[in-house]
Amino acid sequence: MPYPEKFTGFQVESPETWTEFHKNEFQPKPFGDYDVDIKIEACGVCGSDVHTINGGWGEQHFPLAVGHEIVGTAIRVGPKVSLIKEGQRVGVGAQSYSCLDCRQCKNDNETYCRKQLDTYGAKWPETGIISQGGYSSHVRTHEHWVFPIPDGLATHEAAPMLCAGLTAYSPLVRNGCGPGKKVGIVGIGGIGHFGVLFAKALGAEVWAISRSHAKEEDARKLGADGFIATGDKDWAKPHDMTFDLIINTANSFEGFDLSAYLSLLDVHGRWVSVGLPEGDGLSIRNQDFLSNGCFIGSSHLGSRKETLAMLQLAADKGIHPWIEQVPIGADNLSKTLQRLHKNDVHYRFCLTNYDDVFGQ
Amino acid sequence: MPYPEKFTGFQVESPETWTEFHKNEFQPKPFGDYDVDIKIEACGVCGSDVHTINGGWGEQHFPLAVGHEIVGTAIRVGPKVSLIKEGQRVGVGAQSYSCLDCRQCKNDNETYCRKQLDTYGAKWPETGIISQGGYSSHVRTHEHWVFPIPDGLATHEAAPMLCAGLTAYSPLVRNGCGPGKKVGIVGIGGIGHFGVLFAKALGAEVWAISRSHAKEEDARKLGADGFIATGDKDWAKPHDMTFDLIINTANSFEGFDLSAYLSLLDVHGRWVSVGLPEGDGLSIRNQDFLSNGCFIGSSHLGSRKETLAMLQLAADKGIHPWIEQVPIGADNLSKTLQRLHKNDVHYRFCLTNYDDVFGQ
Structure with missing residues (x-):
């Protein structure tokens, strides 16, 4: 050599x-x-x-x-x-x-x-x-x-x-993913599909959250216990205040209704974004976090x-x-x-x- | 009667x-x-x-x-x-x-x-x-x-x-305020002055954070260990990544540089807003949270x-x-x-x- x-x-x-x-x-x-x-x-x-x-x-x-x-x-x-x-x-x-x-x-x-x-x-x-x-x-x-x-x-x-794997894995383990926890993975792509795999391997109840049902079959094959399509009417209601943790891997904020996603979280539940979309950010008000006292943040590797x-x-x-x-x-x-x-x-x-x- | x-x-x-x-x-x-x-x-x-x-x-x-x-x-x-x-x-x-x-x-x-x-x-x-x-x-x-x-x-x-008291007290105790923790209180008003009083009573190192030095003497009388005026040049630098928790009681977002405040937080530190300003919110990007993996949220009573x-x-x-x-x-x-x-x-x-x- x-x-x-x-x-x-x-x-x-x-x-x-x-x-x-x-x-x-x-x-x-x-x-x-x-x-x-x-x-x-x-x-x-x-x-x-x-x-x-x-x-x-x-x-x-x-x-x-x-x-x-x-x-x-x-x-x-x-x-x-x-x-x-x-x-x-x-x-x-x-x-x-x-x-x-x-x-x-x-x-x-x-x-x-x-x-x-x-x-x-x-x-x-x-x-x-x-x-x-x-x-x-x-x-x-x-x-x-x-x-x-x-x-x-x-x-x-x-x-x-x-x-991709570590970017999904680290916020899962740092935010308590494990048995008895309901964990959402927003965006089924490179990072998101690792999110489903690792959250499941860590013992949580895992829900894949995507814009349409196009990736539902894939998500279930990856091990997701459930699937939510945010294009469906009233998609958030059945899951109101039930998620302990959501890892957001979405790569774009286009048409993104953050309040609806946050309504999924239990009291003091966490929304952790790991994607870094290009362009402008989202507008937030303190009121968006008030009904469940939730937290949002990012995670780096x-x-x-x-x-x-x-x-x-x-x-x-x-x-x-x-x-x-x-x-x-x-x-x-x-x-x-x-x-x-x-x-x-x-x-x-x-x-x-x-x-x-x-x-x- | x-x-x-x-x-x-x-x-x-x-x-x-x-x-x-x-x-x-x-x-x-x-x-x-x-x-x-x-x-x-x-x-x-x-x-x-x-x-x-x-x-x-x-x-x-x-x-x-x-x-x-x-x-x-x-x-x-x-x-x-x-x-x-x-x-x-x-x-x-x-x-x-x-x-x-x-x-x-x-x-x-x-x-x-x-x-x-x-x-x-x-x-x-x-x-x-x-x-x-x-x-x-x-x-x-x-x-x-x-x-x-x-x-x-x-x-x-x-x-x-x-x-006012409970609005300051609850997020302090729910986010670990106590001995060995460095806690910031943004805005010395009705809620904020309770924040200083209670954070000190709970045993934390307490810093009051205000726009000018006008309330510095009051804050120290209330028990603050330190005071930061965000009107000062390079005010955030000496405290980079040192706060465990910041309670934001500010009642307005006017001229508010959230990124500078968030830079004060230690890894996975928390910024909890308890005021509910009128009007529009703040624009945030995932990048704002990335350098320390911090979290922001609100707390209700x-x-x-x-x-x-x-x-x-x-x-x-x-x-x-x-x-x-x-x-x-x-x-x-x-x-x-x-x-x-x-x-x-x-x-x-x-x-x-x-x-x-x-x-x-």
């Missing part, structure tokens, strides 16, 4: 040309004592990838290879690495750095560290190098954000768990500890996300990102066949 | 004439087996009273006597009353009915019962009678919403606790159990709210409600001298 001096990735040059991918070499950050070099074998395709390259989330550093649901093989570990062994199958998600020293980091809240850096598109403070993601041959990552993948999980199924627990739960319970595998390449990336932009996926793409374009 | 067939109150006829109070007789609801008749001795003047009579909260039933921070003497108790004794000094707050049978009622969440009725302005289901508040000679209330006042509390100090605990805490700790006493009467009500409308009060009015206008 020849070891490259530079890594190679499929980069986008600008938001105006976000459907064009160019295979370029790029310089990774210098190899640190705690770093792990990973030869990538698969990478999930996340909604964030589209929001980033098409300019929907604002200015970014280009050229850029996105992708932050990475699984591959650790081919080199730094002298102080203790969590990862060379040769191990490992994953990297959407976060690749935090200070590991502040109160947040020391309380398993490293995702909320003020110094956190993203796996792609972040500027490394010391060198100014822009981090590049998993649409690439290799990734170089501090061991804290490198996760051993349990044997029971297929590579293409584990990869999408590292952002999850901790290393939660990532490891999620992967183990998935392996133990035999959880199988619905993944469409796509061999990586410039044409396939263009087609796949455009399909994702139109939500034409049930429910996650995963890029594979890395050896075909990057070599053995 | 002659017992009236009808009660008498100072009523407003319409929002257009909200500064004119007319002393009228009115018919209370029929006396029920669990009801208590109370001869009123004092009543706090709540912001809700202004919002209701001036039309700011929308249509109401007129003529209407407002007032829902009532203390007086129980002069008659129904045959099934077990919680209150005739002759006892008692209080009534802003809520006067719920079903006492649903899951919310059985979990000390009667304030969130779907059948809850307000002390004034509510239509009683069986008779259509509109409930009248404490700007009146008497009030007739189910014993569940009648609270014995501990001996240690002065009548004019206990009355404002029954809405509190339970009977919490009311009794609050009154006992106030008596035990010798808590003295800052109350300006005003003898009840048409002229004084007009002046007092207009002063409250301009926030010209430090920090609560309480109507007294009821015997002078309603007789012994």
Whole structure:
């Protein structure tokens, strides 16, 4: 296995040309004592990838290879690495750095560290190098954000768990999802379908909540105990004040009647949004929260500890996300990102066949 | 003590004439087996009273006597009353009915019962009678919403606790206010000054948060450990991610930068709004909650159990709210409600001298 001096990735040059991918070499950050070099074998395709390259989330550093649901093989570990062994199958998600020293980091809240850096598109403070993601041959990552993948999980199924899966899993466990709880998952897409899978695996009564009945059969196959279509007349009434927790994965606020959703919540129940829609927000009044004293908030990824627990739960319970595998390449990336932009996926793409374009 | 067939109150006829109070007789609801008749001795003047009579909260039933921070003497108790004794000094707050049978009622969440009725302005289901508040000679209330006042509390100090006090107290205790917690109180007014008093009595580190430094001295006298003026440059930075809980009592969203306030919260910290500003709401984006995974919500009054605990805490700790006493009467009500409308009060009015206008 020849070891490259530079890594190679499929980069986008600008938001105006976000459907064009160019295979370029790029310089990774210098190899640190705690770093792990990973030869990538698969990478999930996340909604964030589209929001980033098409300019929907604002200015970014280009050229850029996105992708932050990475699984591959650790081919080199730094002298102080203790969590990862060379040769191990490992994953990297959407976060690749935090200070590991502040109160947040020391309380398993490293995702909320003020110094956190993203796996792609972040500027490394010391060198100014822009981090590049998993649409690439290799990734170089501090061991804290490198996760051993349990044997029971297929590579293409584990990869999408590292952002979409964790984004659903962390707010579920942090907000009491478990036996005896009624949990709603709004939006059955990449994150939402993991929400149904994990909420069920954690023992809750799970309801999928979608605009129409189009995904009802899918939701039930994923394990949902019930299904609510918000296009139906008086859809909220039968569930008035019965949900303990709702995870909102919706990617758009168009036609969104937040008050109706909040009426589903029990006293002090929680509405946790994990999508980051482009554009303007929603108008809220204190009165919207008054009839049940509910709370709304967001959640950002999850901790290393939660990532490891999620992967183990998935392996133990035999959880199988619905993944469409796509061999990586410039044409396939263009087609796949455009399909994702139109939500034409049930429910996650995963890029594979890395050896075909990057070599053995 | 002659017992009236009808009660008498100072009523407003319409929002257009909200500064004119007319002393009228009115018919209370029929006396029920669990009801208590109370001869009123004092009543706090709540912001809700202004919002209701001036039309700011929308249509109401007129003529209407407002007032829902009532203390007086129980002069008659129904045959099934077990919680209150005739002759006892008692209080009534802003809520006067719920079903006492649903899951919310059985979990000390009667304030969130779907059948809850307000002390004034509510239509009683069986008779259509509109409930009248404490700007009146008497009030007739189910014993569940009648609270014995501990001996240690002065009548004019206990009355404002029954809405303003409880509105601050309940979200404090429900969200973990206590030793080791850093708690913010936004808005030093009727509710906010109780927030400082109770948060301190509960053992938290308490910070008053106000637009200017005008109320800093008052806040420190009330017991605040610190003071933040949001008019100061970079006011939020020194407190970034340090608050566990913030109770927002602000009565207006004018010039309100919610994101800056939310940046004060620790990971998963909570922002609980208890004011109900008139007019439009705030625009929020999921991104506003992302850097700390915080939650925002509202809180509505509190339970009977919490009311009794609050009154006992106030008596035990010798808590003295800052109350300006005003003898009840048409002229004084007009002046007092207009002063409250301009926030010209430090920090609560309480109507007294009821015997002078309603007789012994």
